[in-house]
Amino acid sequence: MAMSADDRAQIAALPFKMRTIDASTYMLREGQRPTRCAFILDGLAYRQKLTPNGEREIVSILMPGEFVDLQNLFLDESDHDIQALTRLTLAEVPILALRQFIEACPAAGQALWIDALVEASIHREWLLNVGRRNARSRLAHLLCEFSVRFKKSTLGDAMAYELPMTQEQLGDALGLTPVHVNRVLKSLENDGLIARKKRQVSVTDWPRLRDAAEFNERYLHLGQIRS
Amino acid sequence: MAMSADDRAQIAALPFKMRTIDASTYMLREGQRPTRCAFILDGLAYRQKLTPNGEREIVSILMPGEFVDLQNLFLDESDHDIQALTRLTLAEVPILALRQFIEACPAAGQALWIDALVEASIHREWLLNVGRRNARSRLAHLLCEFSVRFKKSTLGDAMAYELPMTQEQLGDALGLTPVHVNRVLKSLENDGLIARKKRQVSVTDWPRLRDAAEFNERYLHLGQIRS
């Protein structure tokens, strides 16, 4: 995320192994100690945490161009699960190689720092979302974020994209039940903010959706990186 | 957070400026571009985000031994406010000096990486907390976390500590109203899990509090750092 073409080229010079995995495959489970760090070339993944009685919270959605588990560069036991949301194409780099690379190449190290810091910023925005906004704003906010991030990943038009998540997964990302996600999605559709055809979501009234979401993309830190 | 004595010594060699500020002073506001990065020597601080209509979510509590705004090493506009919770003693380091230092001293760079990654992990646990646990578990979880982190910061006994937050602030950290925080605090006290005398909280039944919270300290990544 947010790397220059030069940084990308340098990263591409690392020893890596291409891999493709199916949707819903676990890439990492809580408590494991991975030895590789994956970079997403295509597809979507997500991080989840579970309570002891099986309730789930999806805490991140990961998109192409992002590193999946920078945590494990420096922390040993993973604190969450990582799962493929769609079929996924990855480039896997050995952790030790990546760490040596960071030391040798400050520009690339900076790119990884930015990747990690932006994800923490998104975590904070989600905390505000789940903690202080009602279901309608929460869902609208997630749709706005996807719109902007999909556009950045050029995964689709910003205003009409395939939403590869079930309503249950949306609920788990928002702290809601799937039943209520269904209610709110229909309400947003009835009010003309979005249209849906199967899982194809299109934003039909961006200004009103943005207002309903109180969406401000500052927290995504797009293209405003310190030099 | 989680630095060796050696790392701390190296950090202490940086150009820094000591500063003391009063409780509730703003250290940074959303949208600003700071030029210094503060390290907490004494006292507590917190990060908050606001919705346009003034609702607040406290997204982090910062303790002695932690860096306050590593985000601003590499991202330009702050995405949240930082405010002193108590009277605070800080060591402020110019951002450019810190960045040069990271490049020159990989061990220190690693310490900062760990600091940032652990905070992101705490963000994720809070997301699970706010999204999927009820008010009682949420509050119990926060008390457990404070207990463990206070002990680490040697700010007090793990089982009895001064809680420098108002019930309103607790509510803002948990996505609850102050009225409900009050209800739940009393309930935890009635059930014998905690005792309170003014703001002095003591854990009177750690096993039951931990169970009520579903607390597992793995996410704090204490002393289990990759070498």
Place this chain on the structure above:
DNA sequence: GTTGTAATATAACATGGGTTTTGTCAGTCC
């Protein structure tokens, strides 16, 4: 001691979102 202020407490009432259940629809496997 009086006044002012911030924090805590308590009660009555309202409601957003959860729970449960049952149904529909679209794939896909045989």
Place this chain on the structure above:
DNA sequence: GGACTGACAAAACCCATGTTATATTACAAC
């Protein structure tokens, strides 16, 4: 085609938490 499955939908009910209002307490300022 029929059977099976996973996702989406819809309605009825209800409870955890929010809202509003009004004490009460602690403590600082004077």
